[in-house]
Amino acid sequence: MLINPNEILETIRMVKMENLDIRTVTMGINLRGCSHPDIEAFNENIYEKITGYARDLVRTTEEVQDLYGIPIINKRIAVTPIAIVAESCIAEDYVSVAKTLDAAAKELGVDFIGGFSALVHKGITPGDLKLINSIPEALACTEKVCSSVNVATTKAGINMDAVALMGETVKKTAELTADRDGLGCAKLVVFANAPEDNPFMAGAFHGIGEPDCVINVGVSGPGVVNAALRELVNPDLTEIAETIKKTAFKITRMGEIVGREAARRLGVEFGILDLSLAPTPAIGDSVARILEAMGLERCGTHGTTAALALLNDAVKKGGSMASSSVGGLSGAFIPVSEDEGMIEAVNAGALSLEKLEAMTCVCSVGLDMIAVPGDTPASTISAIIADEMAIGMVNKKTTAVRIIPAPGKKVGDSVEFGGLLGRAPVMQVNGFSSETFIKRGGRIPAPIQALTN
Amino acid sequence: MASSRFIITVIGSDKVGIVARITMVMANFNVNIVDITQTIMQGIFTMIMLAEAPQEGFDLQAFQEGMEAEGKNLGVEVKVQHEDIFRFMHRI
Numbered sequence: 001m002l003i004n005p006n007e008i009l010e011t012i013r014m015v016k017m018e019n020l021d022i023r024t025v026t027m028g029i030n031l032r033g034c035s036h037p038d039i040e041a042f043n044e045n046i047y048e049k050i051t052g053y054a055r056d057l058v059r060t061t062e063e064v065q066d067l068y069g070i071p072i073i074n075k076r077i078a079v080t081p082i083a084i085v086a087e088s089c090i091a092e093d094y095v096s097v098a099k100t101l102d103a104a105a106k107e108l109g110v111d112f113i114g115g116f117s118a119l120v121h122k123g124i125t126p127g128d129l130k131l132i133n134s135i136p137e138a139l140a141c142t143e144k145v146c147s148s149v150n151v152a153t154t155k156a157g158i159n160m161d162a163v164a165l166m167g168e169t170v171k172k173t174a175e176l177t178a179d180r181d182g183l184g185c186a187k188l189v190v191f192a193n194a195p196e197d198n199p200f201m202a203g204a205f206h207g208i209g210e211p212d213c214v215i216n217v218g219v220s221g222p223g224v225v226n227a228a229l230r231e232l233v234n235p236d237l238t239e240i241a242e243t244i245k246k247t248a249f250k251i252t253r254m255g256e257i258v259g260r261e262a263a264r265r266l267g268v269e270f271g272i273l274d275l276s277l278a279p280t281p282a283i284g285d286s287v288a289r290i291l292e293a294m295g296l297e298r299c300g301t302h303g304t305t306a307a308l309a310l311l312n313d314a315v316k317k318g319g320s321m322a323s324s325s326v327g328g329l330s331g332a333f334i335p336v337s338e339d340e341g342m343i344e345a346v347n348a349g350a351l352s353l354e355k356l357e358a359m360t361c362v363c364s365v366g367l368d369m370i371a372v373p374g375d376t377p378a379s380t381i382s383a384i385i386a387d388e389m390a391i392g393m394v395n396k397k398t399t400a401v402r403i404i405p406a407p408g409k410k411v412g413d414s415v416e417f418g419g420l421l422g423r424a425p426v427m428q429v430n431g432f433s434s435e436t437f438i439k440r441g442g443r444i445p446a447p448i449q450a451l452t453n
Numbered sequence: 454m455a456s457s458r459f460i461i462t463v464i465g466s467d468k469v470g471i472v473a474r475i476t477m478v479m480a481n482f483n484v485n486i487v488d489i490t491q492t493i494m495q496g497i498f499t500m501i502m503l504a505e506a507p508q509e510g511f512d513l514q515a516f517q518e519g520m521e522a523e524g525k526n527l528g529v530e531v532k533v534q535h536e537d538i539f540r541f542m543h544r545i
Contacts, residue, residue, distance in 0.1 A: 003460065003503070003536065003540060003543075004543070005490055005492075005501050007539060007542075007543040008460055008462060008501055008539050009462075009494075009499070009501075010543075011538065011539055011542055011543075012462060012464075012532065066513065066517060067513065067534075067535045068534055068535055068537070069534035069535075069538065070534075070538060250542050250543065253541050253542045253543075254541070254542050256541070257537060257538060257541040257542075
């Protein structure tokens, strides 16, 4: 036989036992041709374009899944940031645009649609402001719409007016979805250095440098890395890095073939493969468990940042050898609610918000899916965002905050979102005030690292 | 996807007639066996076939459903996957 039987069985085991899957096939669609002063006409234009371009997305993705026998969990759409394309509309707010996106997503049968977004790292235009002010209601009255706001870049610095505004926006979004434990906040992410081709939610949007339509793919696979490490007998850390690299190579190759075939069948350009390790609430499919497999008693203890740095780097090295189209976020994710090992580490008292912040210095992407007490002030949420943005800005990397001030909940409680979003234990925040600092507004200037020319 | 070759794996407890009944379904769909290997690994029957489907008029979904249904009757798990996924994953 031309293919080694052991390799065939290894692939089958990865899928069946270790939760290997393609997390998402995301179609990026440019909406720049849809602008119109009449918001109803604009909404019609975007509905037509999205449902036209993505008509066959779900069916084709399912055919590719059957062809290769590799599960594809989500089908998603990312569009041009709505603040850009809706700016010419004469309208008070953009809630109707979010409803249109939601209707298009439901018509197509996709899981999420991203791009209810604004890029405000250097300043806020009238359209950006309308979009940000529309976010709480938009996320409360839609199911599938995801929103993101980029408030910092290494080149521009941190727009602290936008950071202050986003603290308030996060709070309002939680309040308007209080009946669902603040679920709206799980669909809202604040970025530094947001990538233009990220297929993962909630932060996916179709960047302004992208083609008219593109297919981007996000792979998963923490369970496979975890299982591979646990098979090693008393390895040193060099061997561990080597094993992660090899495993990441295989996962990435699988994502690449699936993405290329889906793009070919849809007649659309293949964009990038995002080789992030994206955990799920399934037992063992956990980034925390990989760190523990390296020898830490619990994720979050001393040594966690070093272990995560090793993991993140080895994943990138294996993945970049496997594909020439690596992009998006590409690194290990550490979303607390979506990772059973992280949840247990928080419950055991091993993992704190401060440690998570340190971990985001060496991995993708940031403080992700973290529940905090419902009475946390907006200024504290803004300050948490500002810290994370500073890490991204100075280290020339993407960082993000997706935080849920769970209404009516306190430390020790937990919030349940279900599905891939999982369950988040409410974590302690620092009780001292940051209000005066956040109120100052203005801009934190771009760091010296920005002067590269 | 260049070829129409598939890897068929049959995994489960050994019993009389597995090969006969699985290959009968394949014959009905005009699917040819290119190579076949069979072992008992840790007491579990494992058969792997490289098979070629006809270039035209081949309904992959119906074939997969037919194979899975026969597998269910036999109490074994049958998977039909395009060969490229294995080549691409393990080879440069």
